Amino acid sequence: MVSEQLVDLSRLQFAATAMYHFLFVPLTIGMVWMLVIMESVYVMTGKTIYKDMTRFWGKLFGINFALGVTTGITLEFQFGTNWAYYSHYVGDIFGAPLAIEGLMAFFLESTFIGLFFFGWDRLSRQQHLLVTILMAVGTNLSALWILIANGWMQNPVGSEFSYETMRMELTDFWAVVFNPVAQGKFVHTVSAGYVTGAMFVLSISAWYLLRGRDVEFAKRSFRIAAAFGFASICSVIVLGDESGYALGEAQQTKLAAMEAMWETEPAPASFNVIAVPNEAEMKNDFAIHIPWVMGLIGTRSLDKELPGLNQIYALNRERVKVGVEAVKLLEALRKSPQDAALREAFDRVKDDLGFGLLLKKYAASMDDVTPELIDRAARDTLPKVTPLFWTFRIMVALGFAMLALFGLALWYSIKGDFAQRPWLLRWALWFLPMPWISCEMGWFVAEYGRQPWTIYGVLPTHLSVSTLTVNSLYGSLAGFVGFYTLLLIVEMYLMVKFARQGPGSLGTGRYLNETHHAHA
Amino acid sequence: MIFDYPTFKIIWWLLVGVLLVGFAIMDGHDMGVGTLLPFVGRNDEERRVVINTVGPHWDGNQVWFITGGGAIFAAWPIVYATAFSGFYWAMLAVLWALFFRPVGFDYRSKIHNATWRSTWDWGLFIGGAVPPLIFGVAFGNLLQGVPFHFDDTLVPYYTGSFWGLLNPFALLAGVVSTAMITFHGAIYLAHRTEGDIQRRATTAALIFGVLMLVGFTAAGLWIANGSFGYAITSVLDTAALPNPLAKTVELQPGAWLANYDKAPLTMLVPALAYAGGLAALLLVWKGRTLAAFVASSFAIIGVIGTAGVSMFPFVMPSSTVPGASLTVWDAVSSHRTLGIMFWATVIFMPIIVAYTSWAYSVMAGKVTAAYIRENEHSAY
Numbered sequence: 001m002v003s004e005q006l007v008d009l010s011r012l013q014f015a016a017t018a019m020y021h022f023l024f025v026p027l028t029i030g031m032v033w034m035l036v037i038m039e040s041v042y043v044m045t046g047k048t049i050y051k052d053m054t055r056f057w058g059k060l061f062g063i064n065f066a067l068g069v070t071t072g073i074t075l076e077f078q079f080g081t082n083w084a085y086y087s088h089y090v091g092d093i094f095g096a097p098l099a100i101e102g103l104m105a106f107f108l109e110s111t112f113i114g115l116f117f118f119g120w121d122r123l124s125r126q127q128h129l130l131v132t133i134l135m136a137v138g139t140n141l142s143a144l145w146i147l148i149a150n151g152w153m154q155n156p157v158g159s160e161f162s163y164e165t166m167r168m169e170l171t172d173f174w175a176v177v178f179n180p181v182a183q184g185k186f187v188h189t190v191s192a193g194y195v196t197g198a199m200f201v202l203s204i205s206a207w208y209l210l211r212g213r214d215v216e217f218a219k220r221s222f223r224i225a226a227a228f229g230f231a232s233i234c235s236v237i238v239l240g241d242e243s244g245y246a247l248g249e250a251q252q253t254k255l256a257a258m259e260a261m262w263e264t265e266p267a268p269a270s271f272n273v274i275a276v277p278n279e280a281e282m283k284n285d286f287a288i289h290i291p292w293v294m295g296l297i298g299t300r301s302l303d304k305e306l307p308g309l310n311q312i313y314a315l316n317r318e319r320v321k322v323g324v325e326a327v328k329l330l331e332a333l334r335k336s337p338q339d340a341a342l343r344e345a346f347d348r349v350k351d352d353l354g355f356g357l358l359l360k361k362y363a364a365s366m367d368d369v370t371p372e373l374i375d376r377a378a379r380d381t382l383p384k385v386t387p388l389f390w391t392f393r394i395m396v397a398l399g400f401a402m403l404a405l406f407g408l409a410l411w412y413s414i415k416g417d418f419a420q421r422p423w424l425l426r427w428a429l430w431f432l433p434m435p436w437i438s439c440e441m442g443w444f445v446a447e448y449g450r451q452p453w454t455i456y457g458v459l460p461t462h463l464s465v466s467t468l469t470v471n472s473l474y475g476s477l478a479g480f481v482g483f484y485t486l487l488l489i490v491e492m493y494l495m496v497k498f499a500r501q502g503p504g505s506l507g508t509g510r511y512l513n514e515t516h517h518a519h520a
Numbered sequence: 521m522i523f524d525y526p527t528f529k530i531i532w533w534l535l536v537g538v539l540l541v542g543f544a545i546m547d548g549h550d551m552g553v554g555t556l557l558p559f560v561g562r563n564d565e566e567r568r569v570v571i572n573t574v575g576p577h578w579d580g581n582q583v584w585f586i587t588g589g590g591a592i593f594a595a596w597p598i599v600y601a602t603a604f605s606g607f608y609w610a611m612l613a614v615l616w617a618l619f620f621r622p623v624g625f626d627y628r629s630k631i632h633n634a635t636w637r638s639t640w641d642w643g644l645f646i647g648g649a650v651p652p653l654i655f656g657v658a659f660g661n662l663l664q665g666v667p668f669h670f671d672d673t674l675v676p677y678y679t680g681s682f683w684g685l686l687n688p689f690a691l692l693a694g695v696v697s698t699a700m701i702t703f704h705g706a707i708y709l710a711h712r713t714e715g716d717i718q719r720r721a722t723t724a725a726l727i728f729g730v731l732m733l734v735g736f737t738a739a740g741l742w743i744a745n746g747s748f749g750y751a752i753t754s755v756l757d758t759a760a761l762p763n764p765l766a767k768t769v770e771l772q773p774g775a776w777l778a779n780y781d782k783a784p785l786t787m788l789v790p791a792l793a794y795a796g797g798l799a800a801l802l803l804v805w806k807g808r809t810l811a812a813f814v815a816s817s818f819a820i821i822g823v824i825g826t827a828g829v830s831m832f833p834f835v836m837p838s839s840t841v842p843g844a845s846l847t848v849w850d851a852v853s854s855h856r857t858l859g860i861m862f863w864a865t866v867i868f869m870p871i872i873v874a875y876t877s878w879a880y881s882v883m884a885g886k887v888t889a890a891y892i893r894e895n896e897h898s899a900y
Contacts, residue, residue: 070622
């Protein structure tokens with residue numbers, strides 16, 4: 001029997017390693033396009049400063065990229081090492097986008113990143129630009145396939161359960177690819193990466209300008225970052241709203257939880273700006289509403305209702321009851337697979353199989369299920385409201401604050417006097433961590449909000465883990481914490497060192513802080 | 521669907537083989553270079569030369585590994601689930617060893633400090649030597665059978681320990697694997713360098729090439745006379761929906777040689793290991809390094825192919841509950857998924873080979889001390 005502690009530790013390890021990986025990914029996704037823009041300007045104008053910009057920001061990009069690669073391998077290993085039953089149960093669908101990501105995207109990105117760094121003297125300008133573009137395309141396609149895989153966990157389309165093989169099987173590949181949740185997530189996530197890349201360049205350039213050093217280099221970098229960042233943050237917000245709409249269709253539970261909507265309101269529902277959720281009594285102790293707004297975001301209409309958590313709970317309670325029957329029928333069917341009557345009965349209830357599996361956490365056999373256990377399983381289908389409600393609001397608030405920053409940065413870039421506005425430069429500098437915080441919050445909302453499922457409505461998290469010992473998990477978790485702490489210190493040290501040194505680190509003789517070492 | 525289910529099952533056994541061999545040839549040569557780094561590079565400049573022979577390529581090569589893992593996940597999900605969770609500490613050791621590569625390559629030469637650089641050099645050594653060793657040990661255990669079983673909902677349970685993996689035959693397989701990868705890496709290094717480094721790399725190639733062939737022979741004799749080998753004893757329906765619990769299997773010492781009796785042509789596979797290995801030794805000794813690299817690539821096909829052909833149709837035999845063994849017939853994805861993944865591989869693999877070749881041709885030529893000095897700030 002799988003212990004709760006094993007499940008909690010497996011979740012903790014996955015969450016920690018995924019969130020850590022996601023410190024590096026958004027910057028990579030955004031920086032590649034900044035590099036494409038800078039190098040395109042170089043190829044079009046022939047001005048060396050744009051080549052230096054590409055190479056200097058590329059150097060910082062490379063320091064970040066190394067850790068993105070390092071920590072990405074962990075994630076691919078971890079489905080197998082720690083989530084073995086998950087891998088068996090959904091590998092028929094989930095494995096394909098991961099493998100295609102490798103074939104179509106990761107090879108492209110990783111092969112051309114080598115030529116990006118080492119091919120400057122061996123390729124023509126146009127060829128090198130093409131290499132940079134292919135690297136950027138690979139990076140973004142990589143995000144596409146990963147989010148198709150993740151989108152399927154959130155909204156498992158194009159597949160059905162097979163009692164013969166005891167797993168989910170693919171029925172429609174293109175439904176998985178064009179899953180609206182996946183597509184919405186993809187554009188929202190890559191745009192968030194673009195914002196991260198833009199903020200990185202904007203902040204560091206602002207710092208150079210505040211110090212009055214490498215001014216021409218910094219001004220040009222700042223302007224590109226301001227324009228790219230403004231377009232990206234608009235896209236994040238609009239497409240984030242689009243994601244909200246897709247969720248309204250596919251995952252009403254998560255939407256209700258992140259909005260602290262306990263009761264179903266008459267359409268169009270109001271939006272809770274601030275609330276103090278009371279999980280035990282399933283209501284808000286306090287809330288400030290804006291009428292209509294939630295209904296508009298979630299349904300794009302004035303007359304469709306969004307279900308509140310209490311109503312979802314009641315519905316899910318019925319589904320758990322049916323699920324108990326589904327599990328019993330499945331067990332019978334596994335013993336006599338040829339029985340047509342059993343098969344027909346199972347087919348009628350198999351959509352609720354996952355809800356029955358929720359009870360495996362509490363009862364070894366479906367014969368031991370009591371109404372109290374059904375209540376508990378149904379209550380489990382509602383994620384905790386407070387963390388989701390607040391992380392979502394932090395993400396959105398930071399998003400709007402960044403919209404203001406990029407808007408002003410672009411406005412003064414067009415006017416041409418941003419370098420004389422220290423308040424703007426300081427704002428840009430202090431906002432450096434904000435995209436990372438928002439990205440992590442967004443990731444948390446998406447994944448924590450999916451609980452108690454690994455595959456929404458299909459496979460409970462509790463059943464997904466590998467049958468390892470708790471001690472193995474303590475050991476591996478300690479190893480990851482140790483390695484990742486060390487790597488983060490090294491990475492930050494190099495990043496700060498080269499950001500401080502600035503374009504002088506290229507050794508071209510054109511900038512401040514040039515370094516020349518005696519050759520051995 | 522272009523092929524029926526049994527045909528696709530065979531094709532996917534071949535494609536997983538292609539990806540593993542691709543990984544061993546491509547990522548293998550830069551792992552071999554990493555293993556040799558602290559020994560063939562005697563000072564900082566020499567070590568930078570060694571590192572920069574693979575500098576522009578290691579990252580793309582590593583994707584063979586990632587894609588191989590992804591393809592096993594997609595085509596043989598229950599193998600991916602059972603092997604990765606069963607070999608938990610071994611897989612973590614591979615993973616943590618691989619951590620040293622991206623950071624080692626990218627960060628090493630960014631700081632002028634002897635301790636810093638030599639620390640990363642040993643990190644690259646670990647990242648180069650540990651994964652082939654552990655993969656060899658893993659294959660050695662697969663050949664003997666691994667202690668695992670399933671419950672009736674197909675939850676895998678592994679009942680062995682990490683230390684149990686380190687038995688004598690598995691360690692021998694680990695030596696064969698490490699020697700093969702180091703041999704291959706040494707030949708690559710000899711091809712891309714000159715002078716002292718080239719001379720040391722050539723010596724290393726001769727040593728590890730012989731070690732590979734001796735170890736391979738010893739492992740073969742052990743298999744022929746040893747106490748392991750498995751055979752399916754129930755009637756086989758290759759078109760059936762995959763269910764690893766529907767057959768009976770028994771331990772039959774010597775069964776790993778049965779395929780060579782049934783289809784004598786398959787003996788060409790181990791023959792290729794010898795032919796490729798011997799040719800590579802001769803060619804690298806003569807200084808014909810590019811031809812030697814091609815020959816050692818064939819040797820890799822032969823060695824990995826021999827393990828595959830010997831075990832066919834087994835992929836992961838169970839030593840404790842042989843009936844639960846995972847085979848080519850009953851550990852696979854659905855017909856539809858195998859078909860889609862087939863097309864994805866057939867379309868993208870030639871494109872990957874094409875642009876990888878272009879990347880190598882752009883960076884072709886000897887890496888020299890002069891190159892390092894000219895690119896002081898941008899080379900690794």
